[in-house]
Amino acid sequence: MEEKNIDxxxxxxxxxxxxxxxxxxxxxxxxxxLYRNVSGYKFNESNDRTEKENILxxxxxxxxxxxxxxxxxxxxVRDIPRIQRQLLMDKRLISPSxxxxxxxxxxxxxxGFVSNKKLIAIIVNEDxxxxxQCHMAGIKVKECYREVxxxxxxxxxxxxxxFSQNLGYLTSNPSVMGTGLKVEIxxxxxxxxxxxxxxxFIKNLNQIGYGVSSYITDSNEIIGNLFRxxxxxxxxxxxxxxxxxxxxxxxxxxxxxxxxxxxxxxxxNFIIEDSVFRSFGMVKYxxxxxxxxxxxxxxxxxxGMDLKIIDxxxxxxxxxxxxLITDSNIExxxxxxxxASIDEIDFVRACVVRDEILKxxxxxLQSADSGKMDQGDKNV
Numbered sequence: 366m367e368e369k370n371i372d373x374x375x376x377x378x379x380x381x382x383x384x385x386x387x388x389x390x391x392x393x394x395x396x397x398x399l400y401r402n403v404s405g406y407k408f409n410e411s412n413d414r415t416e417k418e419n420i421l422x423x424x425x426x427x428x429x430x431x432x433x434x435x436x437x438x439x440x441x442v443r444d445i446p447r448i449q450r451q452l453l454m455d456k457r458l459i460s461p462s463x464x465x466x467x468x469x470x471x472x473x474x475x476x477g478f479v480s481n482k483k484l485i486a487i488i489v490n491e492d493x494x495x496x497x498q499c500h501m502a503g504i505k506v507k508e509c510y511r512e513v514x515x516x517x518x519x520x521x522x523x524x525x526x527x528f529s530q531n532l533g534y535l536t537s538n539p540s541v542m543g544t545g546l547k548v549e550i551x552x553x554x555x556x557x558x559x560x561x562x563x564x565x566f567i568k569n570l571n572q573i574g575y576g577v578s579s580y581i582t583d584s585n586e587i588i589g590n591l592f593r594x595x596x597x598x599x600x601x602x603x604x605x606x607x608x609x610x611x612x613x614x615x616x617x618x619x620x621x622x623x624x625x626x627x628x629x630x631x632x633x634n635f636i637i638e639d640s641v642f643r644s645f646g647m648v649k650y651x652x653x654x655x656x657x658x659x660x661x662x663x664x665x666x667x668x669g670m671d672l673k674i675i676d677x678x679x680x681x682x683x684x685x686x687x688x689l690i691t692d693s694n695i696e697x698x699x700x701x702x703x704x705a706s707i708d709e710i711d712f713v714r715a716c717v718v719r720d721e722i723l724k725x726x727x728x729x730l731q732s733a734d735s736g737k738m739d740q741g742d743k744n745v
Contacts (some may be wrong), residue, residue: 374663389618390671391553393591393684394502396457397509397608399517399548400536402527408537409490417469419492420454426490427523428473432486434519437487442470447704452693452733458486458498485702493536495520502684505606506548514604527603531548533600543600548611551580552618555590555668556625559637566621575614576596577606589660590668594618628729631670641669645677648718651712659718660687666722686721691712 373717402408403423428434442450442464453472455461463470466509473487473570488496496522499512527535534545537565541547557563567577594614596607629637644665654662667683669675688694696705699713 366619369387382632386582388409389503389682389684390667391622392502392615395505395509395615396498396500396547396551397506397513397539398492398548399495399497399513399615400534400541400545400547401497401520401537402535402537403494404525406494409492409494410537411515412628420470420494421471421489423524424495424520425489427520428487429656430523431519434473436475437473440474441470442472443467445472448640448693448696451699452691454474454591455688455691455693456484457500457582458484459488460491463488463491482507483512485516492538493541504550504612506550506612506615510546510548510604512610539600540597541599542670543598543604546599546606546607547595548607548612549593549595549728550615551617551684552592552615552622553590553592553664553667554592554618554622555664556622556629558590558623559652559668560629562621562625570614571597573610575611575724577662580660585727588657589664591664633672633674637672638669638674641674643668645675648715649723651715653708654718655711656691656714656716659714661692663687663718663722679724681722684720690717691722 403420406412406420408415412420425439428437428439442459445453450464454461454464469490471489473489475485480568482501486498486501488498497513497516499509502510512519529535535542536542536545554563557566570577574597575594576597577587578593578595579585579587580586580593594611596602596611599607644662647660648657649668663681663683663686664680666675667681670678670680689698692710693708695713695717699717700709705713
């Protein structure tokens with residue numbers, strides 16, 4: 366039976382706990398995606414609403430017949446409330462295109478509290494018929510793959526997937542044809558950016574078949590020194606090779622970032638200090654902060670803390686905090702029972718950031734939790 370309301374408590378808290386806190390400052394999370402198409406149907410870019418509904422029904426029936434997936438719930442995207450759709454996008458489980466034409470689209474999520482160390486979802490009729498994904502904090506590429514392949518093997522016993530003996534699994538996107546596997550890490554690299562080493566680092570990644578994209582889905586702009594790194598092709602490689610390559614890249618990134626940070630720490634100049642204290646000043650006094658602006662400022666402040674440039678802030682988990690201040694989390698946690706304006710969300714976000722990181726913040730979250738601004742604030 367399909368559900369309408371998503372288990373928000375479980376979804377909001379997932380992927381916050383880590384096994385090795387030291388490495389989480391650099392490699393924030395890992396992801397694995399498996400893409401499949403059901404044989405006998407056109408790719409989603411060419412099929413019609415009726416075909417999408419038939420694909421959705423087949424996958425739902427397959428899911429319901431698999432005991433292993435009893436703890437997963439099925440949701441029609443059309444029935445999911447607006448704010449919950451936004452939460453799914455903020456968690457990078459679905460893309461913005463998923464909610465533009467919602468007929469024949471669905472999502473399957475684990476129900477109840479299973480583990481706040483992993484987030485697993487099955488997306489139906491996004492770019493491909495099926496996208497099975499797992500996200501875990503830190504360098505967990507292998508573990509993420511194990512989770513998605515377990516589900517894929519169960520579904521493959523019930524569904525026939527489009528497959529060619531010469532090409533492998535067939536997809537509308539050539540970059541995932543073959544294994545149908547995409548693996549990804551999110552890296553926070555302020556030292557490589559400030560030292561300008563990042564340019565050569567990206568070139569080297571491209572040469573071995575890996576690309577870099579923004580933390581913000583469907584954006585070309587890098588914000589907060591955050592880089593999503595993933596394989597560009599799967600054709601001609603097996604799953605083990607792809608996983609081992611990204612795992613090696615992740616460990617190399619940690620070494621490169623730490624070396625760059627050490628080099629910068631030996632010669633901290635006033636330009637770097639100015640950037641850190643300007644970011645601190647903005648966080649301390651700004652009345653409103655957009656999500657992108659907050660991520661940028663928090664990245665620089667975290668960098669300043671690591672180099673012991675600034676001590677006016679409490680230690681904070683960078684990834685956990687930026688997940689908590691997304692638009693959907695602000696609305697769900699601090700502005701309840703109404704649709705908030707952009708200005709209200711930005712105002713509350715500024716309050717939340719101050720409350721989380723400033724050592725002496727007397728204002729607290731009282732004004733943020735009210736979700737309201739006084740008349741003077743509205744004109745800022």
